[in-house]
Amino acid sequence: MVHAFGGAITAKRIQHRVNNKRLTAYVNGSFLPLDEAKIHIEDRGFQFADGVYEVIACLGGKFLDIKPHLKRLEHSCQAIQMKLPYPADRLESLIQQLYQKNPFEDAMIYMQITRGVAPRSHTINAPMKPSLVMTVRELPAPSEEKLADGASAITIRDFRWGRCDIKSIALLASVMGKQEAARHGVDESFWLDDDHHLLEGCATNVFAIIDGTLVTHPLDHQILGGIMRDMVLRTARSENIPVQERPWRLDEEHLSECMMSSTTNALLPVCHIDQKTIGHGKPGPVAKHLRTLMLKKLEAFRNS
């Protein structure tokens, strides 16, 4: 049995493996079968993308970086002048309750907060009760092939909105980016700014090794401050790998590796971007080293 992140097999198993067809969801105070989980058509999340979300990994029953996730959720809410429906500790308890009804060994918790239900109007005419929706699914593992050969990507000129630091559900541009990736038979699309700097992917942060330094775009309105991005940077620093948060391009001299991070995949080497082979076209030494270290950390967390 391989764990979600492709880590080592542990003896520890959770007994109650969940049948995908019997998933339980959470909707505004109720736990109910996923099939019956519905929201009103005038929920502003459905009509205006007026909401925010988080995806939290759960390893062996433990929620990874749950506090930074909930802190980011609060930041996203504040940025769109919306209130959390409950304080963070209550949210944490609800996540725990929902997970116990869907106790996958490795899971991802999806939580979405929207502004609430009101007759359709761009203007928020009255205070409303935010909607909270959560689901739990098994955390998928990357294929062995992907790990051996690395992922592939294309670049696309960024046409998203100017507040990508908000983890909002207004994700249509990212959906279109992913469609474009699928059309090219690759795993991800990386957004390029006007000066051809790589910002991030549709659902990942992206990094390069340039002259031995780990380089990634700095936190600004153009990228999301990924929780896993932060773990990558911390891991590199702890290994004395130099880190630079600065705009970077694919055509920089001495660029030898690329990689991308996400809650669902931790860190994956990226070996082909557009027509370009990165390094030798196989996962490079720094990406492999960082991934190994991160999986060790995650494994230690799982067994802690």
Place this chain on the structure above:
Amino acid sequence: MVHAFGGAITAKRIQHRVNNKRLTAYVNGSFLPLDEAKIHIEDRGFQFADGVYEVIACLGGKFLDIKPHLKRLEHSCQAIQMKLPYPADRLESLIQQLYQKNPFEDAMIYMQITRGVAPRSHTINAPMKPSLVMTVRELPAPSEEKLADGASAITIRDFRWGRCDIKSIALLASVMGKQEAARHGVDESFWLDDDHHLLEGCATNVFAIIDGTLVTHPLDHQILGGIMRDMVLRTARSENIPVQERPWRLDEEHLSECMMSSTTNALLPVCHIDQKTIGHGKPGPVAKHLRTLMLKKLEAFRNS
């Protein structure tokens, strides 16, 4: 009794005025009480803003410009590689059926198409059945005061995505723009490009009279091709008012009037923008003339 656009009172009235509490909605093949109108939480419209919409005015039981609206809906669908759930003539028939259950004399029909329900993933992993949702509400009339004094607005640097020509439900930026307008006690926010050109409002197109010419931003990816925008231009041309579709700024010499158009308000003069008084601070002659002509057309359409 004043009609929605503030036009003349007609003798013709529809008997079955609808109690707002007994609205009927349409959801994926079913007509049902609005209170019970729900969609699944994994509808991609709710989780990814993966959908498009239209708002169609209905005057005295007749749908205004329904064919251009449905054509634009098809354009929006194509732009995000989504199929219409039904051919246009079937959609038209469903709109008619829903209206008959909510027969306001003046109404607005809201219709939204989303890609469908699937386990959450940016990537579209399998073909799915699009969701179709529709509501009908009474068309609100602008206040007498607004008509006498003109509307007011602020300008905001555009931070929306790069495909505003698609009428998508990824509207969070526009919601934030409207919140900013409300915070300033004005009616609308107009988006400014990097060169301070006025593009459009959060839910309106915007026009100026500059040296006697009606000027508005040309159709490109930065604005929506408003159906009412088109009617404004046609009306002006039919009156031999010169029309220019070009980028324009608020500080241009000889700018004497501003106005904004929308399906719900037809055409409204805008007399204050930011700290600036436009013209003499009251609705100007061209805006009043165009509005009068448009209301006449709409009245004729209603009684046709």
